[in-house]
Amino acid sequence: VGGGPGGLTCAALLAKWGLKTLLLEKNETTGGKAITPTNKDGFSYELGPKLQVPAQGPGFAQAFRELGIESELKPLPLTTAGLAYRGPSGKYKLGALPATTGLEPQPLFDLWDLAPKDTEPALKLMIDMAMMPPEQLNALDEMTTAEWLAGMDNVPWGLYSYMAMHANASLAEPIDLVSASEQVRIMQDIALRGAAGYYVGGFGRVLNDLAKAIKANGGDIRTRTRVDRIRVENGRVTAVVTGDDVFKAPIVVSDAGLQPTVLKLVGEDEFDSGYLNYVKGLVPGWSFTGVKYFLKKKVLEYPMYNIWSDDTWLTLERFRKQRTGKVEDEVMMFATVPSNFDPSMAPAGKQCIVAGTICSPDPSAKEIKTLWDKMDQMWDKLYPGVMDALMYKEVEGPAEVSEFTRDHVLPGQGGECVGLAQIVGQCGKYQPSPKAPILGLYYVGADVGPPGMGTHKASSAGINVARMVLRQYQMQQALV
Numbered sequence: 001v002g003g004g005p006g007g008l009t010c011a012a013l014l015a016k017w018g019l020k021t022l023l024l025e026k027n028e029t030t031g032g033k034a035i036t037p038t039n040k041d042g043f044s045y046e047l048g049p050k051l052q053v054p055a056q057g058p059g060f061a062q063a064f065r066e067l068g069i070e071s072e073l074k075p076l077p078l079t080t081a082g083l084a085y086r087g088p089s090g091k092y093k094l095g096a097l098p099a100t101t102g103l104e105p106q107p108l109f110d111l112w113d114l115a116p117k118d119t120e121p122a123l124k125l126m127i128d129m130a131m132m133p134p135e136q137l138n139a140l141d142e143m144t145t146a147e148w149l150a151g152m153d154n155v156p157w158g159l160y161s162y163m164a165m166h167a168n169a170s171l172a173e174p175i176d177l178v179s180a181s182e183q184v185r186i187m188q189d190i191a192l193r194g195a196a197g198y199y200v201g202g203f204g205r206v207l208n209d210l211a212k213a214i215k216a217n218g219g220d221i222r223t224r225t226r227v228d229r230i231r232v233e234n235g236r237v238t239a240v241v242t243g244d245d246v247f248k249a250p251i252v253v254s255d256a257g258l259q260p261t262v263l264k265l266v267g268e269d270e271f272d273s274g275y276l277n278y279v280k281g282l283v284p285g286w287s288f289t290g291v292k293y294f295l296k297k298k299v300l301e302y303p304m305y306n307i308w309s310d311d312t313w314l315t316l317e318r319f320r321k322q323r324t325g326k327v328e329d330e331v332m333m334f335a336t337v338p339s340n341f342d343p344s345m346a347p348a349g350k351q352c353i354v355a356g357t358i359c360s361p362d363p364s365a366k367e368i369k370t371l372w373d374k375m376d377q378m379w380d381k382l383y384p385g386v387m388d389a390l391m392y393k394e395v396e397g398p399a400e401v402s403e404f405t406r407d408h409v410l411p412g413q414g415g416e417c418v419g420l421a422q423i424v425g426q427c428g429k430y431q432p433s434p435k436a437p438i439l440g441l442y443y444v445g446a447d448v449g450p451p452g453m454g455t456h457k458a459s460s461a462g463i464n465v466a467r468m469v470l471r472q473y474q475m476q477q478a479l480v
């Protein structure tokens, strides 16, 4: 149920392994939050700014290898990132950093105006993060990044501010809620596994290849087919129900989101109150609202940009303030320029910038439009050529993300950027299980994936769940 990165990966592997596989997707195309549309003018772009972390060995690479189509993946490494940071000096400093910065941090130190005495502690902390062994990482499941850093003697401010921006940009969480184990693992991916990357044709092209693999291996895909109900009889799944059909199935894997699957597709009556309370108590991740700027000429030089200052990354307190409509003058931004990775993604001589900033996942959030205006102002202030070359723009916020992907079933939920929040209590050993307490029902996608950034988490979950389903299927076959 649902063809996002998690559902597609899972279905492709199951089809390859010989299971009779049907994927039902409510939208016109599969791809979920990671589609790459092409508009009437020939621009191809992502729903919001999107990069692959880790660049080396993401879930997609493992799945493509397993499917025997590894040469089709066509990854494109990030070479240089454009950064803009306003620190204690009060002025924005613009920088261009090679993607090897994880290994050679001096350009970052220059951007932060790091005092010579702070260089060594910053370097030590960055190396400690990069080299942290798994058992030490697991212990960080229990604390937020802010709590972890507070326990240290000397954390240089530039590095703290970078980590806080990073929690927003990579995990769509605040530094005072995000699980330190999740964040440090992503820092390791960036430092040791190729920084970040993209794909020829974008994420959507990768996902189309997975859809092709489903069909090539005998599976079926029906788009524009919303699943209204997952039918359960005597504690086990028996079918999925759409507007027109009932599809009998002994195993159902849902990529529709854990909370929508339990509360809407299966229904509360099928679960005990303890599990229902657990599901209702899970916290959705925050959202990222995006603006696509379609430019009549090339303006930005690099494929990726991070723009932040010490007062633009959201903490829980700043988030609460933003929710009351008090939006600060400036916002943090993460942006990608798809055609600076793959020139075929924009008409010759033109450029599309996909920019975003962190926000509430609440589809009815009122402050989103103000954030779009603030993003325009940030470009004007820091990279004025962008607004000068603007032909038109497209926007989307949590309402559009929810409409396009997961249903709104709880207050403030629906427009999550990644999935369930990667916060203390929901990560590492507290990660929600992909196996529902109903025989034959599994969840897939970012909600139940191992640590990592969105698409990596979702596609890795697809691989894990496919293995679980295969085992259940083989056991059932052995008993017949």
Ligand SMILES: Cc1cc2nc3c(=O)[nH]c(=O)nc-3n(C[C@H](O)[C@H](O)[C@H](O)COP(=O)(O)OP(=O)(O)OC[C@H]3O[C@@H](n4cnc5c(N)ncnc54)[C@H](O)[C@@H]3O)c2cc1C
Pocket: 001, 002, 003, 004, 005, 006, 007, 024, 025, 026, 027, 030, 031, 032, 033, 034, 047, 048, 049, 050, 051, 052, 053, 225, 226, 227, 228, 255, 256, 257, 288, 289, 290, 356, 401, 404, 405, 406, 407, 416, 417, 418, 419, 444, 445, 446, 447, 453, 454, 455, 456, 458
């Ligand atoms: C603005 C933005 C920026 C992001 N940036 C990054 C990034 O830089 N790097 C990164 O790795 N990730 C990023 N992500 C996150 C990433 O896109 C998601 O984590 C990932 O797509 C989640 O995959 P999924 O399979 O869990 O579900 P989704 O992508 O949400 O897909 C779920 C699918 O299920 C379908 N569906 C739902 N309900 C039904 C139903 N009842 N019947 C049929 N079909 C149904 C939906 O239509 C959808 O196609 C970003 C996301 C956003 C929104």
